[in-house]
Amino acid sequence: MTTARFDVLGIGNAIVDVIARAEEDFLLAQGMRKGGMALIDGARAQALYEAMGPAVEMSGGSAANTIVGLASLGGRAAFVGKVKADGLGRSFGHDIRAAGVSFNTPPAVAGPSTGRCYVLVTPDGERTMNTYLGAAQDLHPDDIDADTIAASAVTYLEGYLWDPKHAKEAFLKAAKIAHDAQRKVALTLSDAFCVDRWREEFLQLMRTRTVDLIFANEAELHSLYQTSDFNAAVAGLRADIAIAVITRSENGCLIVSPDGAEAVPAFPVERVVDTTGAGDLFAAGFLSGLARGADDRTCGRLGALAAAEVIQHLGARPETSLKDLARENGLVD
């Protein structure tokens, strides 16, 4: 095994967020499930955009947010995802490269426009997402470059990749290349309803050791094992995977391995402005700790720190250097 060129390579849906504030009534009137992510088509996207308030456009995408967070923590980062060669696609490419991430997936020149996620943020800071996948539908196994995957210590994948047509093939191709090169593969379960759509396949990925590490929040975990019993779900994880990190919002996280479980507290937050990206940034912090060879607790604290930063402002990407923040909190040298 040669020295890795990248600490983490992320593969995910390349999405630009269109973020607006909304009242609870708006979610109800639009038939939205608060806190969830719904997939929508082009016509629905247009109707929703017309109905929603003034918006801000900001690069997003779950794994992309994680990778940008990792770069902000000083990690060597790469991303694979599909945009179209249009205005939003250029913004996405600019933003991720400007954050220091290597991003070379060729944009689509035909077909649907760059994917968008319409994010409604309610006064309590909770976000409700409606995703038009657009060009992200066209991520293809050919977009997976074997050399780059083999040169990445961790390949990180989002569960949302199970939604587009060919992305799961790209996912499996990448996981095989990574393992053949003796690298690690990590997966985030993304969303409780995404887990509901792909439960058997996700469990299969874990049980066949196609993934080595998973990130899940409590709702995703309960959905995965179809149980409301937290301890039963944790026991399931212990049998199914080497490491699982369960995020529990203000209660921090629980790092579960076959040998045991370690609880790590969250960072206190003055005011939750927008929870978009909380899980993504937690994963960024945790993975940056892994890349430094930190212990479990430090990994968890780095995750908590990055998540705390991102929920205190609008948008899912860090507004400040997470490395400086980690240094101020004594988590990195």
Place this chain on the structure above:
Amino acid sequence: MTTARFDVLGIGNAIVDVIARAEEDFLLAQGMRKGGMALIDGARAQALYEAMGPAVEMSGGSAANTIVGLASLGGRAAFVGKVKADGLGRSFGHDIRAAGVSFNTPPAVAGPSTGRCYVLVTPDGERTMNTYLGAAQDLHPDDIDADTIAASAVTYLEGYLWDPKHAKEAFLKAAKIAHDAQRKVALTLSDAFCVDRWREEFLQLMRTRTVDLIFANEAELHSLYQTSDFNAAVAGLRADIAIAVITRSENGCLIVSPDGAEAVPAFPVERVVDTTGAGDLFAAGFLSGLARGADDRTCGRLGALAAAEVIQHLGARPETSLKDLARENGLVD
């Protein structure tokens, strides 16, 4: 004179802001004048975008920001400005209409893309702007609808309109229609260097009573009268215009008329995050007071309140209902 259908109609450059944080060193390396607004061409826009950090896209434009602020304060608002029928143009149109503003200027179908302002925000919260006018160059007197102008109690114009080719003709056409209908015309001087480019024409507008009310900050005022003596500049104003409102950042504002001057304090601000839009939102508050027939002091306080809201977050448009904020502060019923 019939009852007005709109409290304020704004005419300005229709611009989407591309906002990024930057260090002072970046401004220096890029040869930028901190705190100012520079006009740039397409090639420079592209080079600057490539050099700058991850960005957020948000509708902007000086008069457009004012008009959105006015709508947020409950005022009846309309806007005239030129975008292209492209992605950013659609965002601009969506955002201003979603804010409750009447906006019917037909977008350009050919020619340059929608105008953009690259805003660099330094750690002290100061913003430095680089504007690619794009389609805003093509605002034309034909875009001025006489009925709408005549139906607006105040027509509000930005000094920046002197920069594009035909916009000043549109400006003069609108001012004449407004006065013929016994309405008022207001002008913001926009920027000290804009004043430097168009000093004689701006003074002419005031002295010929083409405008009835101007907004200026101290730098613009000193540039207008080419003096560093504040009292001399105020004396100049008194001779040249019926009402002038001089904004003085944390020192509030001074409302100057031929009869006297009234100082109104600012609202205290916890932390200045981004000064973009401070002057625009001050004008929004002041004009909303005028529309309600409020006294000078209340107009000034409404301006200060709206400005205080906008400088406490990134971007030049209000993030909360300014009407609710004004109510909480006892400035409206």
